[in-house]
Amino acid sequence: MELLVNISLLFMLSLTVIAVVRLKSLFAIVMLFGIYSLLSAMIFIALDAVDVAFTEAAVGAGISTVLMLATLVTTGRWEKKSSRSSFLPLLIVSITGAALVWGTLDMPEYGNPDNPAHHHVADRYIEQSPEEIGIPNMVTSVLASYRGFDTLGEVIVVFTALIGVLSLLQVRTPPSVAETPLRNENRKLSRPYPVLQVVALVMMPFIILFALYVQFHGDFGPGGGFQAGVIFAVAFILYTLTYGLDDALALTPVSVLKALAAGGVLIYGGTGVVSMLLGGNFLDYNVLSSNPVSGQHIGIIVIELGVGITVASVLICAFYAFMTRALPDQGQKG
Amino acid sequence: MIASHLPALQVVVPLLGAPFCFLLWRSPRLSWLLATLISWLTFAISIALLVTVNNSGTIEYAFGGWQAPWGIEYVVDQLNAFVLLIVSGIAAVVFPYSWISVQQEVELRQQSLFFTSMVLCLAGLLGITIAGDAFNLFVLLEISSLSTYTMISMGRDRRALTASFQYLIMGTIGATFIIIGVGILFMLTGSLNMQDLAQRIPELDQSRALHVAFGFLITGIGLKLAMFPLHLWLPNAYAYAPSAASAFIASTATKVAVYVMVRYLFSIFGVNFSFQTIHIQWLFVPVSLFAILFTSIVALFQRDIKRMLAYSSVAQIGYMLLGIGLFNVTGLTATLLHLFNHALMKGALFLAMGAVCYRIGNTFIDSMQGLGKQMPWTMAAFVIGGLSIVGVPLTTGFISKWVLIQAAVERGWWPVIIVIVVASLIAMMYIWRVIEAVYLQSRPENAKNVSEAPLSLLIPVWILALANLYFGANATLSSELAGNAAATLFSGTGF
């Protein structure tokens, strides 16, 4: 059964990829990429990687696709026919692929419990992390504690991307309420998209509630700061899409988002510095409390909070920047 | 107490300094001051680390208190302490320089973002150098890469955007190749820790999958270090980036990539596997010889001096790979020495070009005609850097070329020596073109008269220029460091 599910998912993935290679409509390609992400998220579930599946579905199928669509608004949706020969790329790809296939021939068999990958480092995570860290989700234990520095690095990567996006695309400053009282008055009277706006407004509290659940339940089930941050961002993306960029900017000013993005990194890094000051190594949560296990708990909750804050504010801010570029005069249409 | 945390602080200080730089977005001056402070602090830390390593041997630092291989570990040995010193030293010179240069070349809105990117890039590069964990290296690599793309895209010319995009695509392909390689290594050994990998790889000797992992890692790192013919992103990226960014990236980023290459070849895969099973030298020697000649010739025909210097960088990377390919201790010493020396000379040259750009707005050879009289100090520093590239005695360039030639003599590979000499002649020609334009031709009538660059630009330029002369005349310190590191790497007890 598992084999069947796996094979059919892989088959669908292959079809999607072939379609991406052959199609010329960028819009279709981007949508197919969303599908590809979703399918790979399903494969991740079939392969027991629930946390990864969650993230891939939220990030790949969600945020990446939304950003790509926003880009398409400015770039147009058709790829032009190229006169360039595809021989060289094909050659490179064939050689690389052949080398990989050749290498698989004596790779450890897929799914075999005796593979070396499972028996050097991973054993300890599985056997001892419930006692050492004291939380059931081993992925969270490894992510936040054993390999906590990787995760700090990853938060910084997200922060770096924000720096890049902000330097390339400026977020529009919204017209202040005082300047355009009439426009605001008008907008209150005539909702341009009544159905969508009402639905979005009803959904938003639940999305945020779900984000908070994912944030704080990450110790026990799939979830954690990244997923929560992405879901939180999605609530505001929904708001922006239905109410317009100006309203969204009034709700979450960019300066606040920027400060939060930096703040999240500092919360994470600050935890490390505090543990250093208390006599441990950087990011050693054991010293945060008299009891090592509760120290780990405190540390993980705090750093996950930092991750969530940074990811959410970076993604919202990046989305605003993209929308500013994609819909430059949206404010006037209102 | 602080002493035991030095390896972590080396990276954490810039890593956590960056958000503060960013928070000062209203005042670029403050964020520049903070960035400069951070760069000096990291320089101090790297000196302290080097001293400690020389006195008491390799330092290990376990993040989160989790011992390797379960946790992430930083390892500082003679090799990377040396590279850390290079990176942070260049940063400590370039960061103070950047203020005035950035004032002119980058929009006000982007300035504090530029300084933040620079700090992030510094953190990433230091992290790559110090990391003892293969996956952590990838994460820090991405920090440095993303911030580099950002800095390049801030150049004024619109071609900066395409250069940055091209680099983004090639860099990401490189990074993905690296994670494929690391993934296969993990599949075969179950570990990500470099020391641990180094112990477990010899047991797998003949595995095909190991060969594939090796190939992917070398290609990925090769993309990052602009190994010929994977260098196509480099010339545009260096030419169109803001001057301060060009100077910083050109003198550090590829060096760090060369370090990673050396680390993988010698410490992780081990000398036996890399050179006796795979025979990587038969790839490196011809490719680097061709690269040295070809890109030196291309450099001859560039009108933009920054671009010319970029091509010369690809050629210099060729020298470094050649040193690895010669496969003896002297050759590796030459590579490591050149790592240091090239950082000094390219830093000096790019900073001098930044000063020129500050005054005349571009770095085309025709606009620089007769500049020698109007900007005597800047151009003198340029000449010193240029002589160093050529390899004139009493400059650093001479030292590394000399050691490289010695290594080739040890091997008895005479054609290699001929190529080195010919390439030096070509280098002399392209540097001479600039000298001729600057000193022997007079300033065109219609060109505006300019004065010498301000002191805050000149001092960093001259620090590096004098360093070129000092380490050229008295190479004991640098050759000792490089020689020790090379000997350790070859003894197989690397780390």
Added chain:
Amino acid sequence: MDSFFNEVISGALGRYNYWVVIFLMMSGFYVVIGSTNLVKKIVGLNIFQTSVFILYISIGKINGGTAPIVWANAERYSNPLPHVLILTAIVVGVATTALGLSLIMRIKHAYNTVEEDEILAISLEEDEDE
């Protein structure tokens, strides 16, 4: 002869996952280096990376294992380490994508095209003009 075929089949069953993933990876890679449209390149890059993620997760799978969350009835758990690495890599991937896409938007603004051939032609003209 029979045993040979059995060996081939069991070998293939143990590796088919890798092979399909390699096919996916290489298709993504082909889109990156083969297409001239910048947006399509970014999509290809994402497909390339996502396929690498599937490779990693395949490495971590153990037959008969369950998701690595402590659970009373679990016999054995799949390897959590690749999951952690890929969580990191996914986030790094989206960061790169965001930066790449904003570069594309600026390139469109500056050159009025996102086709690599046309940009190259314009740049060459510029180089000659200088």
Added chain:
Amino acid sequence: MDVVTDLISWIFLGLGIFLGLTGAFGLLRFPDFYTRVHAASISDTLCTACFIFGLAFQSGFNLVTAKLFIILILLWLTGPAASHALVRAAHTAGLKPITENSD
């Protein structure tokens, strides 16, 4: 498991599959955009409901059932809203539906 609940569950699941296929056929066979969206969205709403009822019977009465019903409410809210947005966008973009006189 009780045979009766199992049977009810499978009836619901079968109905869901049937409706899902109907929607898919409609999507492929109907002549223009609006009728296609119509086919997909209407059958989708009931189809997911059937699936969720079927699954609820499979799981018995526990926390999972509650979660399933939350999912159902979510889908009932978002599905029609998404179809509405799609059609509205098409209409704003100027896509004309096929009418009797349009030929």
